[in-house]
Amino acid sequence: AGLPQVPRMLALCLAALACLAEGSQRSEPMFAAVTHRLLPPDYDSNPTQLNYGVAVTDLDADGDFEIVVAGYNGPNLVLKYDRALGRLVNLAQDERSSPYYALRDRQGNAIGVAACDIDGDGREEIYFLNTNNAFSGMATYTDKLFKLRNGRWEDILSDEVNRDVASRFAGRSVACVDRTGSGRYAIYIANYASGNVGPHALLEMDPAASDPARGLVVLLDVAATAGVNKYTGTCGTRARTWRACVPRGWPCGARTWRVCVPRGLIRREHSDPVVEELNPGDALEPEGRGTGGAVTDFDGDGLLDLILSHGESMAQPISVFKGTQGTGNNWLRVIPRTRFGAFARGAKVVLFTRRSGAHLRVIDGGSGYLCQMEPVAHFGLGRDEASSLEVTWPDGRVAVRAVASSETNSVLEVAYPADTAGPPVPAAMECGQGFSQHPNGRCVDTDECAEFPFACPRDKPVCVNTYGGYRCRGHKRCGRGFEPNEDGTACVAQVAFFGGYPSSGSWPRPPRGALLLLGLGLCLCLYAL
Structure with missing residues (x-):
């Protein structure tokens, strides 16, 4: 039965x-919650409120980073790690005598925030994108652009000379870009248009009319000149090179964290990619109403810390997480500077290592939906060591230098290259496995397939040079969009994944x-x- x-x-x-x-789970938890120890919820430093964007900059020029949080139904926050107290504290206190008081701006309903040096004084200004409860078209409250002036942070958009360019449109995101390579940044504001009301804006300083030394910064909206004065009334957008996947019921494609990418954009050198979901640990936050986040090393231990803001549908305090892995690994942090001494956002940093090849980072000018990461190229090296680095500024200027073993686990600042009468004389340096030094001093890929003796064995005589390495294949021929697998017995797609499965049956153990x-x-x- x-x-x-x-x-x-x-x-x-x-x-x-x-x-x-x-x-x-395929790994140990990556993050552990330390909010109760580093930022316990309270009225002054971590109020329970709706928060959105998060940015990282150095407001007081002391070499340590501050975390700026856009408060939506409460004040904006400026969080700094107090080494004596061993916790984060809010510098923007509710005291009118404080130089940070204006940054609070409770009336703004801020959602986006970004920092960059717009006037070339070597200090970053802070732009808050405010909504004032207007979700498209005209708003009743302007955005704020704060500059350290007269010993206090003051809004220069409220200056008489800038009132015509102050955005009165609802917006969704903000980022910084050095579009001319001058070292002075423009601020791009993605407004949320309603019909023909509310085009995107691109604000930058008018050098001829400004006197930054006296605190006079005259702004221009050059969006039309740059060809970016577009009218956009949606979160999900589509371009020729990428497409946001927006499932039904989600408010915006930027919040899904899933992107459809064209063929070849995501690759793993020498084989098909293996994408593995890691265990975020406490940072999973199943009950969290996450709206923003940033990573930075605010306590100087060489490990990136994670800060998450909340407020999509419920007031919640900010969460802070520390990494649980890699405490014994090597690391290197690189900070490029502009010609004025500010953070060189948009600069490209390539670090060459002794065994693991080249690693690329770009100094963030605005990432994701509402946030901006720290202006640092952070490299986790494991047991490897760096051999040299190369920095490319937005104007195309390049600097290369060797990295000594004694500089492992440290912060390197790279100044903007000085003008010289003639071409610089390159110094000899080690480029690491798979690379060699060009006569111009830069590290370039070594073509192992052109070297003698021949790199590949007889059973796989076809040598394919790759960036920092090479591959050996059999004589098997494949059609367009396909390539031989590792042993040359079959043709596999060059696409990273088909329908969520590896194209060559390569699975993580x-x-x-x-x-x-x-x-x-x-x-x-x-x-x-």
Whole structure:
């Protein structure tokens, strides 16, 4: 009589095993919550309110970073790590005598924030994108652009000379760009248009009419000149090179964290990519109404810390997380500077290592939806060491330098290259495995396929040079869009994934914990049968 129940029970067991296999984490937790210790919820430093964008800059020029948070139904926050107290504190206190008081701007309903040096004084200004409860078209409250002037942070958009360019349109995001390579940044504001009301704006300083030394900064909206005065009334956008995937019911594609990319954009050198979901640990926040986030090393231990803001549908305090892995690994932090000494946002930093090749970072001018990361190229090196680095500024100027072993686990500042009478004389330096030094002093890829003796064995005689390495293949020919697999026995797609599956059947090895769970579940199923 019990036999008909066997297939049903077997199906239930198999379904349970599938859930165990899919849900099992492939790694140890990456983050541990430290909010209770570093930023406990309170009225002054971590109020329970709606927050949105997060940016990282150095407001007081002391070499340590501050975390600027856009407050939506409360004040903006400026969080700084107090080494004596061992916690983050809010510099923008509710005291009119404080130089940071104006940054609070409770009436703005801010959602976006970005920092950059717009006037070339070597200090970054702060732009808050305010909504004032207007979600498209005209708004009743302007954005704010704060500059340190007369010993206090003051809004220069409220100056008489700038009132005509102050944005009175609802917006969604803000970023900084050095479009001319001058070292002075323009601020791009993505307004949320309603019909023909509210085009995007691009604000930059008018050098001829300004006197930054006296605190006079005259702004121009050059969006029309630059060809970016567009009218956009949606979050999800589509361009020739990328497409935001917006599932039904989601408010904006930027919040889904899922991007459809063209062929070849995501690759793993020498083989098909293996994309593995990691275990975020406490940062998973299943009950969190996340709206913004940033990573920065605010305490100087060489590990990136994670700060998450909340407020999409419920007032929640800010969360702070520390990394739980890699405490014994090597690292290097690189800070390029503009010709004026400010953070060179938009600069490209390539770090060459002794064993793991080249690593690329771009100094952030505005990332994602509402946020801006720290102006640092942070490199986690594991047990490897850096050999040299190359910095390219937005104007195309390049600087290269060697990295000594003694500089591991430190912060390197790279000044803007000084003008010289003739071409600089390159110094000899090590470029690391897969690279060699060009006569111009820069590290370039080594073509191993052109070297003698021949790099590939007889059974795989086809040598394909790659950036920092090479691949050996058999003689098998494949059609367009396909390539031979590692052993040359079959053709596999050059696309990273098809329908969520690796194109060549290359799967990450499951951890022992997952195998134990599967084995235990199988034993329980057999016992039940």
